[in-house]
Amino acid sequence: MEIKNRMITAATIICLLSTAVTEAISLARMGTELRCHCVKMESRFILPKNLLNVQLIPSGPHCSNTEVIATLKSGLLVCLEPKAPWVKKIIKKILESSKPTPETRI
Incomplete structure (x- = not known):
């Protein structure tokens, strides 16, 4: 019974960690997309x-x-x-x- 509880606990921890990592990756991607692309603007004429x-x-x-x-x-x-x-x-x-x-x- 103790081995079964450890396996359930380990599986739960693995699921929680994978969910946390996935959320962190998507939040990091969102952080880079939610800002201006341009820092410096060029006003000189380009042919x-x-x-x-x-x-x-x-x-x-x-x-x-x-x-x-x-x-x-x-x-x-x-x-x-x-x-x-x-x-x-x-x-x-x-x-x-x-x-x-x-x-x-x-």
């Missing part, structure tokens, strides 16, 4: 031919700033200053291209 992709991240619970992250053809990620006039034009184009056209509305 469009050097841009591979531009990602617009609206402000939200993760960050109070709107973030514009450009991927250059070199693979470098650059945070763009959303208030720079040339970046405002890019944001406008992104928002216009994401609006549904009359044909796509249901």
